[in-house]
Amino acid sequence: MSSNAEHTYRIGVVGPTDLVSLVKRVAALEFTDHLVVPLSYRNEAQAAEVVAARPDIDALLFTGVIPYTLAHTAGVVTKPAAYIDYTGATLYGALVELMSAGHDPARISIDTLARPLVVESLSHVGISTGDVATMEYRSGIDTRHLVEFHREHSRNRPGSVAITCVRSVYDLIREDGYAIRLAPAIASVRTALDTVTMELAGRISSDAQVALGMIELPAPDDRLADDIRALAGSLFPTGPSSYVLVSTRGVLAQHTCDWSVMPLLEQLAERHVWVRIGFGVGRSAADAESLARRAVERCRTAGPFTAIVSVGAGRDFVITETSPDPNRTEEPLSLHIAARRAGLSRATLLKLEAAVAARPDGEVTAGDIAAALGIEPRSARRTLKQLERSGLAQPVGTVAGGAGRPAVRYALRIDT
Known part of the structure; x- marks a missing residue:
């Protein structure tokens, strides 16, 4: 570059x-x-x-x-x-420092890192983990919790060494005894x-590729400009009830959950007796326009409410549903894809998957998410909305009983 x-x-x-x-x-x-x-x-x-x-x-x-x-x-x-990541080379460097100073690497307390990763790293070099204490970081844990964790382990295991990933923790415990602050290798x-x-x-x-959409409706629609805000695009009328929408591949892929749904189609279907949306994705405006024209032509024979995204090389994605089918089961997504799509860490998704597995019906509420992640209910509801916008969570009903507004139940699509 x-x-x-x-x-x-x-x-x-x-x-x-x-x-x-x-x-x-x-x-x-x-x-x-x-x-x-x-x-x-x-x-x-x-x-x-x-x-x-x-x-x-x-x-x-x-x-x-x-x-x-x-x-x-x-x-x-x-x-x-x-x-x-502070495991691997970073953690091994701390162990070498520990042994060079004459300390036992099997008698340590270590914060932030997940215990399975710590155990795997130490076992790989033949270090016993029976006297190794860990406190994995999760939302709600602050400096005070981590400092107390190290001090309690030191009281119970005199002569142990504290290893911390957090500067503020190190500043408070370094006078208690020998301590190491992990610095990335x-x-x-x-x-x-x-x-x-x-x-x-x-x-x-993704953002460099042009996404051009052609929208045909039976009547003019003054609300269309508001509907396309999620696509961060520009809208141009080409006739009394036809429009051209210009966006980018990255935005369109996110809006459609990688070509599987189209909220814009659902919004327009509520106001019109038929809707045709053809999108073309190309490396130039001319390529995108050619694909979009072909896509919107295909919509004419595909049903009254149809959106087609054409990405070239004969690959067309046809979207005809305007609302979720309660009888359709979605294949779960891999952890890697789910993390990228939702903008959440893999560790968070692993905890969410554990929360789902703990439920007999495999469905969760904001309360379940709050308990699993150690966060406030408001933050849990925001996380669920983030998952829903990414196509990883779908509302499937409510929880009856109790005071106030019924809690919404969600089904998640994550495969760990």
């Missing part, structure tokens, strides 16, 4: 100043096509604030899972994002930069 200003993309690095500087040094040597913008904070609780203050950033790299989770929960992560930083630049490249590639 050219390094001139026109093609340079800004990656905001979110974390404490010393770790942000480390990422900048690695990026300066190996990722020169992009501009690294420091988004430093003094405390993890400021992560959402520093992200929200820079809407001009093209992608985000967090120096740990805690600021990443806090920013996601606050709803400010709306672009490609990744965080640095160069290899871990490089991997995270690779991940976020690949995400950014994928988004740029």
Whole structure:
């Protein structure tokens, strides 16, 4: 990729100043096509604030899972994002430091990281994990909880060493005894930069493709301009009741949940006796227009309410449903695809899947989600709406009884 200003993309690095500087040094040597913008904070609780203050950033790299989770929960992560993983090379580096100082690596307390990953890493190098205590980070856990976790383990296991991923925790426990603050290894930083630049490249590639839609209706529709807001496109009338809509592939794919549904079709079907929507996706406006014309022509024989998305090479996606079919069962999505589509971390989706598995009917409410993720009910409802917009959750009914508004039950489409 050219390094001139026109093609340079800004990656905001979110974390404490010393770790942000480390990422900048690695990026300066190996990722020169992009501009690294420091988004430093003094405390993890400021992560959402520093992200929200820079809407001009093209992608985000967090120096740990805690600021990443806090920013996601606050709803400010709306672009490609990744965080640095502290297992693997980073954790092995801490164990080497521990042994070099004469401490037993089998007598430690370690925060933030998931226990299965810690056990796997230690077992791989022959370290017993019977006296290893872990506290995985989840929403609601703060510095106070992590500090108490380490101090309690130290009281119960004198001579143990505390390993923390959190700077504020390290500042409070380093005077208690020997403690290590995990700093990401160069290899871990490089991997995270690779991940976020690949995400950014994928988004740029999708957004670079033109999506042109042709809409035919039996009568003029003054509300159509409001209906297409979710497509972030431009609308042009081409006749009394026909329109052209210009958007991008990335936005259209998200709006249609990868060509499987079309909310725009449902909205128009409520006001008209027939609706035809033909979309063409191409690398140029001419390609997209040609595909869109063919798609809208096909709509004429496909039913009264039809949308067709043509992406070239003979691949057409026909959408004729204007409301969910209660008898249709959806195939679950892989964890990787679900995480990208919903903009949630894999760890969060794993917890959601566990919550679903714990229910006899496989359905969950906002209360179930709040309990599973350790978040407030309001945040749980926001998470469910995020999943619903991404096509990963579908309302299937309500819970009868109780005071106030009935709780909505959701079915999730996640396969771990």
